[in-house]
Amino acid sequence: MIFSSKAEYGVRLMVELGRQVPEHPTSLKAIADAEGLPLAYLEQVVARLRKAGLVMSARGAHGGYWLARAPEDIPMSEVVQALEGSIAPMECFVHDHTERVLCSHEPDAGRGCATKLLWTRVQGGILRSLQTTTLAELVEFSRRTERVPTAAA
Amino acid sequence: MIFSSKAEYGVRLMVELGRQVPEHPTSLKAIADAEGLPLAYLEQVVARLRKAGLVMSARGAHGGYWLARAPEDIPMSEVVQALEGSIAPMECFVHDHTERVLCSHEPDAGRGCATKLLWTRVQGGILRSLQTTTLAELVEFSRRTERVPTAAA
DNA sequence: GAAAAAACCTACCCGGCTGGTAGGATTTAC
DNA sequence: GTAAATCCTACCAGCCGGGTAGGTTTTTTC
Numbered sequence: 035m036i037f038s039s040k041a042e043y044g045v046r047l048m049v050e051l052g053r054q055v056p057e058h059p060t061s062l063k064a065i066a067d068a069e070g071l072p073l074a075y076l077e078q079v080v081a082r083l084r085k086a087g088l089v090m091s092a093r094g095a096h097g098g099y100w101l102a103r104a105p106e107d108i109p110m111s112e113v114v115q116a117l118e119g120s121i122a123p124m125e126c127f128v129h130d131h132t133e134r135v136l137c138s139h140e141p142d143a144g145r146g147c148a149t150k151l152l153w154t155r156v157q158g159g160i161l162r163s164l165q166t167t168t169l170a171e172l173v174e175f176s177r178r179t180e181r182v183p184t185a186a187a
Numbered sequence: 188m189i190f191s192s193k194a195e196y197g198v199r200l201m202v203e204l205g206r207q208v209p210e211h212p213t214s215l216k217a218i219a220d221a222e223g224l225p226l227a228y229l230e231q232v233v234a235r236l237r238k239a240g241l242v243m244s245a246r247g248a249h250g251g252y253w254l255a256r257a258p259e260d261i262p263m264s265e266v267v268q269a270l271e272g273s274i275a276p277m278e279c280f281v282h283d284h285t286e287r288v289l290c291s292h293e294p295d296a297g298r299g300c301a302t303k304l305l306w307t308r309v310q311g312g313i314l315r316s317l318q319t320t321t322l323a324e325l326v327e328f329s330r331r332t333e334r335v336p337t338a339a340a
Numbered sequence: 341g342a343a344a345a346a347a348c349c350t351a352c353c354c355g356g357c358t359g360g361t362a363g364g365a366t367t368t369a370c
Numbered sequence: 371g372t373a374a375a376t377c378c379t380a381c382c383a384g385c386c387g388g389g390t391a392g393g394t395t396t397t398t399t400c
Contacts, residue, residue, distance in 0.1 A: 035190045035313075037276050037306075039388065045302045061346065075389055077348075084348095094397020095345040110305055123190050148329040149198045152263055152320055153190075159316030160188075163308040176301040192359065214375065228360055230377075237377095247368025248374040 037118060043071055044079045044117040045110070045172070051089065052105040052173035059091070059098030079117065086116035105173050111164035121160055123153040190271060196224055197232045197270040198263070198325070204242060205258040205326035212244070212251030232270065239269035258323035267317055274313055276306040 050065045062080060066073040080099060083089045088108065089099045101108070115121055122128045203218045215233060219226040233252060236242045241261065242252045254261070268274055275281045 035188065035194075035271055035274060035276070036278060037188045041188075042277060042302055045305060049301045059346095063346080072389065074391080078389090081348075091347065092397085093345095093347045093395075096398065097346050097396080099347090118188055121188060123188070124195060125189060148202045148325040148332075149195055151328050152198060152317075152325060155316040155320055156313055159312035160309055163312030164305075167305055167308055172301040172305060175304050179301075191357095212375095216375080225360070227362080231360090234377075244376065245368085246366075246374095246376045248372095249369060250367080250375050252376090 035123070037114070040079050040082070041114055041117045043069075043076060044083060045113060046071070047076065047080060048083070048088070048101070048108070048113055048169055049172050049176055051099060051101050052169050053176065054100065056104070057100055059096065059100055061096075061098040064098075082116050083113070086112065088113060088116060101169075105170035106168055108169040109165050110167045110169065110172070111161055113169065114164055121157065121164070123156045123160070124149075126150070127153065127157060188276070190267070193232050193235070194267055194270045196222075196229060197236060198266060199224070200229065200233060201236070201241070201254070201261070201266055201322055202325050202329055204252060204254050205322050206329065207253065209257070210253055212249065212253055214251040217251075235269050236266070239265065241266060241269060254322075258326050259321055261322040262318050263320045263322065263325070264314060264317035266322065274310065274317070276309045276313070277302075279303070280306065280310060 046069050047065055050068060051060060054060050062073060062076050065071075066076050080089065080091075084091055084099070088102055090102045091097065091099050111121070120128050199222050200218055203221060204213060207213050215226060215229050218224075219229050233242065233244075237244055237252075241255055243255045244250065244252050264274070273281050
């Protein structure tokens with residue numbers, strides 16, 4: 035049970051944008067260099083964030099990306115959801131958005147799906163932790179733990 | 188982000204065992220039939236549960252598996268952990284059991300890994316939901332939602 | 341208006357892992 | 371001794387994650 039690297043890269047990208055001046059475009063190249071990530075792949079990642087309305091972009095020379103909203107107004111659940119497609123502990127959750135505790139894949143020997151009760155709780159736990167964390171917190175954290183560049187080499 | 192089918196099958200298996208008389212062995216074949224799961228694959232799944240000390244087994248004819256403890260004393264975190272190997276939202280968590288919020292895969296441009304703060308919270312959310320759910324709850328749920336077999340066909 | 345810098349798009353690809361299958365060896369009840 | 375079961379190990383096929391490649395379009399700058 036692991037998130038894809040898209041989530042990791044995308045979150046980093048968002049933190050990086052959160053560290054920048056608002057409204058001012060930052061090129062992907064700069065972010066890729068700063069984080070040591072492959073530029074071409076980052077393009078695919080940022081495309082998801084753009085389609086989700088989390089970042090905005092400007093094309094052409096000196097173009098780039100910036101946050102569509104203030105970091106305080108961006109819950110990480112939105113970010114991860116945009117990157118992962120959906121936040122589901124099991125496959126049968128992906129296409130079943132109802133809260134019904136009923137296993138979609140089979141009637142299950144004439145009784146309700148007990149595992150779905152469990153996965154529903156797990157999903158709740160994940161969502162809650164993501165919803166209560168804002169991008170601003172991560173940006174703040176990255177600032178706090180920033181090491182002062184050693185003056186002398 | 189999805190749990191493997193081992194988790195699904197294994198949890199079902201545990202629920203099935205929880206529905207049985209304690210200490211009394213149930214054959215995998217019976218469970219495989221009841222749940223409609225491939226027997227040979229279930230063998231691999233149950234092996235993990237046995238190695239984790241969650242189920243006990245008896246070989247030979249009329250052998251089978253039963254719960255090593257009462258369902259009330261089995262938190263689902265143990266079950267899922269046995270089945271999945273580890274419960275980690277990101278790869279770098281698997282081999283880093285410390286609580287240090289520090290990215291294991293790279294020094295990250297001279298600052299702390301902000302994403303790890305997020306994943307730590309997510310992991311906490313998952314673990315809490317798994318720890319506070321016992322097998323007994325799932326067994327109880329499966330009993331409550333059991334449909335009365337229709338008398339007439 | 342040419343060239344550079346950037347976003348944007350789409351097709352492809354490779355290795356690893358998930359979800360099994362196959363086939364047996366061993367143990368025990370009857 | 372035979373049937374029923376656990377136990378063990380090797381193998382495999384397809385899917386998908388994590389990229390690469392190679393363009394097209396838009397915008398700025400000189």
